[in-house]
Amino acid sequence: MTHRGWFPDSITGERIVLRRHMPENLLAFRRWYADPEVARLTRYQEGIMPVAEIDRFFQARVVGPDSMALAIHLRDSDRLIGTCAFSQLDGDNGSALYHITIGEKDAWGLGYGTEATTLMIEHAFERLGLHRVSLSVFAFNERAIRAYRKAGFVVEGRARQSIWRDGRYWDELQMSMLDTDWAVRERGPQTPGPGVVDVGRSSGSETIPVARIERTS
Numbered sequence: 001m002t003h004r005g006w007f008p009d010s011i012t013g014e015r016i017v018l019r020r021h022m023p024e025n026l027l028a029f030r031r032w033y034a035d036p037e038v039a040r041l042t043r044y045q046e047g048i049m050p051v052a053e054i055d056r057f058f059q060a061r062v063v064g065p066d067s068m069a070l071a072i073h074l075r076d077s078d079r080l081i082g083t084c085a086f087s088q089l090d091g092d093n094g095s096a097l098y099h100i101t102i103g104e105k106d107a108w109g110l111g112y113g114t115e116a117t118t119l120m121i122e123h124a125f126e127r128l129g130l131h132r133v134s135l136s137v138f139a140f141n142e143r144a145i146r147a148y149r150k151a152g153f154v155v156e157g158r159a160r161q162s163i164w165r166d167g168r169y170w171d172e173l174q175m176s177m178l179d180t181d182w183a184v185r186e187r188g189p190q191t192p193g194p195g196v197v198d199v200g201r202s203s204g205s206e207t208i209p210v211a212r213i214e215r216t217s
């Protein structure tokens with residue numbers, strides 16, 4: 001089974017809806033990743049992403065059969081504003097890496113990134129039964145760090161001076177969220193009863209057991 005099978009056609013939030021990408025979204029990707037500010041915040045290399053690389057990325061990681069990317073649309077207008085995704089889904093360890101880019105800059109700072117991240121995290125813990133979701137973010141990307149913190153991620157480490165940008169080195173932060181963090185956030189602190197050892201795993205008929213997720217990395 002491809003990873004497509006693990007994603008619903010859409011996930012609806014209060015103000016946004018996450019939907020599978022359509023081939024025509026490539027035009028938006030070309031525009032987003034040709035923007036120097038988006039490139040500065042998302043790329044390890046200096047400069048914008050070449051069109052050929054955007055196209056390869058889109059085919060392989062956004063609409064490819066194994067991709068776990070969803071388009072971010074505004075609910076009211078259906079406007080496409082960005083993309084979010086999991087990669088490196090690791091069924092053995094119940095973990096995945098999270099990515100998000102809101103490419104439409106006029107949609108930054110309006111809470112959409114926090115909402116999309118929360119929807120993806122909810123899907124990861126409540127439906128996929130994952131144990132851990134992590135991400136990397138450049139230390140100068142304060143808006144992103146703030147949005148990730150609001151969604152429940154915590155800083156767990158930093159790769160010191162690993163990114164050269166704006167004439168100096170910056171750290172790259174590693175952030176993560178565990179299923180136990182999610183449970184506390186959603187349901188408050190739990191007191192496990194005697195003999196309860198696996199407090200973090202999602203359960204219930206709607207949850208896809210983590211052991212069934214294929215290893216990808």
Ligand SMILES: CC(C)(COP(=O)(O)OP(=O)(O)OC[C@H]1O[C@@H](n2cnc3c(N)ncnc32)[C@H](O)[C@@H]1OP(=O)(O)O)[C@@H](O)C(=O)NCCC(=O)NCCS
Nearest residue numbers: 041101102108109110111112113114137142143144146147
């Ligand atoms: C990172 C990103 C997903 C965040 O989504 P968003 O919708 O813009 O963020 P939100 O509005 O949900 O939250 C941003 C928070 O940072 C604050 N913020 C906004 N601009 C800021 C800035 N320049 N510096 C610091 N904080 C800022 C906002 O006030 C808000 O916090 P608050 O709700 O406590 O006031 C989005 O901005 C984006 O995709 N940016 C470009 C690509 C990118 O950086 N991707 C992440 C790579 S790791």
